[in-house]
Amino acid sequence: MATMTEENPVLMRLKVLATEKDTVWMGFMDIVPVIGTVKEAVELVLAVYEGNEAVIKEKEKAVENIVKESLKIHEKENYEKKLTLAEKPAPAAAAEEFSGLRNVRVVRKEMIIEYMVKGSKRGTKPQTQAQQKERQKKVEAIREDMLRKIRILKSNFNEELKEELGRSKRGEHVFNNDILKFHFKVLTDFIQICHIDNLRGYNQQAMNELGRHTLTQSSATDIQTNMVVHFGEDEFYVNANGVMYGEYCRALRAAILALLGHINPEDVTQEERQSVNFIIDNMNNFKIYVDQLAEVTWIGNNATRRARFEQVRKEVVTMYNTDRGVGWCIRILNQVAPLFGHRQ
Incomplete structure (x- = not known):
């Protein structure tokens, strides 16, 4: 050249x-x-x-x-x-x-x-029939794992998976990037549904603080830009994480909004608390917000990367379970409930 x-x-x-x-x-x-x-x-x-x-x-x-x-x-x-x-x-x-x-x-x-x-490592030769069958077996194994985890929430869930042949220019994130803004979006939905921003005494800054993720800046940066894998054209990849994360987020959003819908924190039932906790526990236990193929590829045999992954995951678990769990919902209601006695 x-x-x-x-x-x-x-x-x-x-x-x-x-x-x-x-x-x-x-x-x-x-x-x-x-x-x-x-x-x-x-x-x-x-x-x-x-x-x-x-x-x-x-x-x-x-x-x-x-x-x-x-x-x-x-x-x-x-x-x-x-x-x-x-x-x-x-x-x-x-x-x-x-x-x-x-x-x-x-x-x-x-x-x-x-x-x-x-x-x-890219080859120009097409896959053999044996290679195609082997890759299809991998797809089916990942699909079965995906269905097992999602059916905990939706027993009748059924969706096909296929190997992703195209490649995203931004790469595949080890941790789903959406975890940095999920809680802010749910809180925004709640405010808009109940028209809370029209109430006298509404404090936008306080709501912004409640909606912000609780991860350290270094972990947020790693999730956004550093923990990313660019799979080659001939490398195996299936986006099961996108499906699982999407289903769990929809379920968690619905559970949180149902709890917040009482407005009065004293009206929140034990069943509603358990519903939110159940979804969060499964998200954390199954690492629903982690792309497992990207995780394995990004870490490889690197002990430093393994330790960093575990540290970030620990922060994410704490955020979902403690900082942005049921207690977070109650803090929101404690801020909002008094406003409903002062309509404009």
Whole structure:
């Protein structure tokens, strides 16, 4: 690739013009990575390698246009805007099904090495029938585990699962990102349903404090950005966590809103308290908010990562069970109940 770049003045000019970004574009010539800040340039290299004349002509023209536009622009913002308009995918008909062009993707700079390792393992051969059967067995095993956990709440629940062939650009989070805002959303729903924000004496700041998650900032950052796995195209992945977490969140939201609906904390029944606790206990015991495939891949054999995962999980368990459990609901009612004697 170095020789190709040296012989092509257009690509050399692109290298000079490239702006600083948090991400790059990556593709693979079999197992050799091709990295660049301009998607069209990466696709051009892959097209030349594969001898795809139709794509070569198209990408050469696109790259030339990018350079011409860039030479006219002096401000960084305008340059980036023009570059974005020029970055259009090649027509499907121009790239054959096995082409590396199909797998050109945007990658954050800090993930380059991880994605290179995964990409170097990517094969172009289709799966054998035996491999397909083995992967389907894995899907069924995960589905059975998912059904067992969800049917604790919904005995008649039934949903199919399939292997995820597409890959999310943001990656798969070890802890479901929604746990950072779940309680805030439920509290907001309660306020809107009961029109509490229209009552005299309503304190938005106090409600915001009650709705905020109770994790440390370092744990919240890990959940959002650090504990993330980018599965390769040929790696097995099934999004069972999305289904399980969604069902448990719906059940917990309904149970919390039923409890809060009394307004008067003294009217909350023991059955309603137990209902909330039952759902939370199962969420914590089964790690419903954890993507188990992402967990295993992210931790690997790294003892430091294992310890960090356990520390974050401990904080999440405490948040659901103690800081944002039944006691939290009662604190909300203690704030809200007095307001209903002072309607505007």
